[in-house]
Amino acid sequence: MTILEAKNITYKYGVGTPFQITALDDISFTVEKGDMLAIIGHTGSGKSTLIQHFNALLKPASGQILLYGKDINESRDSARYARFKIGLCFQYPEYQLFESTVYKDISFGPMNMGLDKNEIDKRVRTAAEFVGLTDAMLQKSPFDLSGGEKRRAAIAGVMAMEPEILIMDEPAAGLDPRGRRKILELIKAYREKTGRTVIIVSHSMEDVASVAEKILVLNHGKAAMYGTVDEVFSRAEELREMGLNIPQITKIFSELNKYGFNLSKSTYTVKQAEKELLEYFHKGAPGV
Numbered sequence: 001m002t003i004l005e006a007k008n009i010t011y012k013y014g015v016g017t018p019f020q021i022t023a024l025d026d027i028s029f030t031v032e033k034g035d036m037l038a039i040i041g042h043t044g045s046g047k048s049t050l051i052q053h054f055n056a057l058l059k060p061a062s063g064q065i066l067l068y069g070k071d072i073n074e075s076r077d078s079a080r081y082a083r084f085k086i087g088l089c090f091q092y093p094e095y096q097l098f099e100s101t102v103y104k105d106i107s108f109g110p111m112n113m114g115l116d117k118n119e120i121d122k123r124v125r126t127a128a129e130f131v132g133l134t135d136a137m138l139q140k141s142p143f144d145l146s147g148g149e150k151r152r153a154a155i156a157g158v159m160a161m162e163p164e165i166l167i168m169d170e171p172a173a174g175l176d177p178r179g180r181r182k183i184l185e186l187i188k189a190y191r192e193k194t195g196r197t198v199i200i201v202s203h204s205m206e207d208v209a210s211v212a213e214k215i216l217v218l219n220h221g222k223a224a225m226y227g228t229v230d231e232v233f234s235r236a237e238e239l240r241e242m243g244l245n246i247p248q249i250t251k252i253f254s255e256l257n258k259y260g261f262n263l264s265k266s267t268y269t270v271k272q273a274e275k276e277l278l279e280y281f282h283k284g285a286p287g288v
């Protein structure tokens with residue numbers, strides 16, 4: 001079932017000034033309920049501009065965003081509805097933490113939804129537990145948390161709104177490798193546990209490969225590719241021309257195949273590679 005649809009979205013910044021730029025150029029695609037979609041593209045390709053359209057923060061110059069088939073910009077009510085159904089977590093969301101305690105920060109969204117106190121409390125605690133924040137941390141100032149914890153607190157704030165679509169802009173950006181892994185695992189677990197639709201923006205192919213099932217590639221404001229991870233990664237040459245690289249491990253496997261190995265072309269993560277190599281050698285690879 002289609003939950004979200006972008007229909008011929010065009011958006012320009014600086015209209016009527018010498019700095020006018022077309023950030024999005026006739027973008028169309030659909031998102032099915034339960035999809036785990038990654039939006040990738042080089043810097044300035046329009047990723048952040050696009051996702052800000054999904055909860056009516058930006059309005060398209062032309063085209064429509066449909067949520068369950070209804071234009072979210074039809075009225076103020078429909079825009080408000082979209083903001084509750086579609087949770088948007090900005091890049092570096094920890095900069096938006098501002099309350100005196102982590103608890104208050106996570107409850108900000110649910111409070112704006114007008115939920116009652118018990119429901120808010122339940123949601124805050126569930127979301128905090130999910131992202132691995134303890135009760136003691138909830139009473140701390142957000143500024144006393146580590147970078148990774150702050151990031152997780154900010155994400156919990158969006159999760160606590162229980163949006164039907166969770167959209168995150170570069171959720172792992174700027175974290176150390178352990179922090180990155182933790183966030184990506186969390187996103188995967190969230191998706192598995194709730195079955196909800198998740199969209200992440202990233203320019204790391206490795207990150208995308210480890211969580212996403214479908215990929216939308218943006219290039220200079222245009223939708224250049226849209227398909228499953230296999231479909232998109234099989235177009236390595238075109239991706240390279242857009243300044244994007246397929247994961248390192250996929251490249252290594254492709255090089256090995258040139259030397260007579262017969263390894264899977266759809267190996268995108270080190271974990272998959274480990275499994276594949278063990279099986280390969282177990283079977284008795286030619287010449288081994």
Ligand SMILES: Nc1ncnc2c1ncn2[C@@H]1O[C@H](COP(=O)(O)OP(=O)(O)OP(=O)(O)O)[C@@H](O)[C@H]1O
Pocket residue numbers: 013014021023041042043044045046047048049050203
């Ligand atoms: N507020 C703004 N005013 C003017 N131009 C903008 C504004 N925000 C973005 N742009 C321009 O619009 C284009 C798309 O930017 P956008 O931030 O959506 O790209 P992005 O893919 O998210 O990039 P990044 O990977 O660096 O986050 C770029 O050319 C950018 O310079």
Ligand SMILES: [Mg+2]
Pocket residue numbers: 047048049091169
């Ligand atoms: Mg961006």
